[in-house]
Amino acid sequence: MTTTKGKGISRRQGMKLVAGIATTGALMGSGIKVVRSQPSEALVIGGVGSLSGGGTNWGLAIQRGTLMALDEVNKAGGLKVGEKTYRLEHKMYDDQYTAQGGATAATRLVNEDRVKYIIGPVASAASLAVLGVTQPNKVILMSGGYATGVMVNNFKSEYNFRVHNTPPEFMPAITAWLRQTYPQRQRIGFIAANDATGQSVVPQLKKFYEEGGLTVSYTDFFERGTREFTPLLRRMIAARTDIFDVDGNTPADSGLMVRQMRQAGFRGLIIQAGGPAVEQVMEIAGPLAEGFQSYDMLNFDSDRGKRFAEQYRALGWQGIMDAQTGAFYTATKVLMEAMRRSGSTEPDVLKNVISTVDNYDSGVYSKISWGGQRSYGVKHQMLLPFYIAEVKNRRITWAAELFPPAG
């Protein structure tokens, strides 16, 4: 998570705004209409994501990422596919961060709105529910979700694509980076919630770290709702752990873990191979977040990151921008690129073209590619470059840029 801090409007901008309003008012008053040429035929891109409840920031990432991509194309005169040019529209429904909400949203989009493409959701449960609607109706789905079932399913992921990295994509590179950057740190520990998510995450992490040459010194599970992690963290310290991975725990829990681990006297490295939620961790852990490192999806210090943040703000959105916004922006652009290249808007054509949009520069990422054949048996996994963010002097800095393994 990265903040894009809002800036106050400057005097010059204020003058421009007043002049703009005055001119528009004058033109309206005189009966002159300002008409921008737009294609008449609309192409609707559907969206499903959490627009209420705990996953709202992820839902907003889907909505805003998609809108940014559509806005770009519409401003350039529309999307040219073969002989036709389309005006792009977006229709999105709230999944309320539940499987039921996801299924209902997808059903409305497919059966009432007749959309042929859906971007989102992020949550695994909702993604799996949406998949159950899109596949039988031959609708392209470009979603998120860490669950393996999103990619490995009875449908062989015929019409669905995953558009952000998951542990099989980022863990090998993170492990190698840890080994190279901190060769003296060998023993890693992590704790996870005692539920289906946690119990699937821990063996995965253990496998990746051990394959990468690290020793897993401690793992344990805690009950959801736990606020006091100190006893478990003391056990972890007693197990001579020198890297603590906060893994995929919720942002608030991650922040508490970081704070309590430091208060317990841990002087080793604290990382988060998951998330990303650097800003929330800083919010909860305060000064004790110093030195915390995390997987991150965007680098806002880079030129591309800065441009993307400006583009985001230009649409009137202030405050926190979820780092996943870039992934969904990229997914929407890849979908449109596949339409351009194939000259078709038909899902049956696009399902074979999307994963050929390889080595593609989305603007925010210089090179995205497709993989997944080796891990999931289908090349429908988008591979995005990613970053290691580090908290230094209470600011987010970027320590490294890494790439998922090909294949």
Added chain:
Amino acid sequence: MSFTDLLTPVLMGQVLLDGMSISSIYILIALGFTLLFGIMRVVNFAHGEFAMLGGWGLYYLYGQFNVPFLLAVPLAGAIVAVCSLVFEQFVFRFFYQKMFQSMIGLLGLSTAMIYTAVIIWDAYERQIPPAFTSTLEFGESIFGESLLLPTDRVVVFLVSMATLAAFYFLIMHTRMGLGMRAAAQDVEVAEAMGIRTRTVYRQAFLLAIFMTAVAGALYGQIYFLSYELGSQPLLKAFIVVILGGMGSIPGAALGGVILGMSETFLATLFGAAVSNFVSFGVVILILIIRPWGLLGKPE
């Protein structure tokens, strides 16, 4: 890691400190709960939400308006308590001396308060700025290594002990406390003796919500603030109060110490699963042997 790796003097000393710290939090959050039950026979399932309001009070007073911390904490408690008189007037008073109805009625109030909080403050977690960030280190000459004690936990411990002592004094040694005890024993006889039970109930309600809001303010600061801040305090308060004996102040203190210490020692020595299993197992066992709790009185 073997079990004996954990049985070092320094780790045991540290666990003892952790246990005391957690016990004091549990005692603080249980006091308001046990008072409402002890005097008015109300099972306040909205207890956690008043704690949440205390957290928001501290967030604004200390975090936003820079009121000095030691003033902001009681002020947050007082503001929440006074404002909560609205709930007393329109909700709580209808459930006095109606234990089972109060459970369902106040569960409804709890849900309404939670979702009102989501509408007002959204679902994102926030941090109340820490008032104390240092960590005390001591005992190196005894244990060979320093014991660590974060100062924010020391503050919670001190506030908790001071509140417990003041509360005990008020109930046992003041005229107001005498009225409360009389109303708790027999409402009709107390009224016949000239005690205005409506006033006593209102005083007890104010006091209970004040302590709950203070507990919530400190709880929100050492953990984090969110609309669901109250769920854990409610659960812990319920266990502590049932364990110690509904309505008993020394019982709340004893229950808090037993729960806090057992959770900390068991989780550190055996892990979270064993800790939960044994902690709740002990609670069940005690309630089988003494259904009225350790220091409660059989009805």
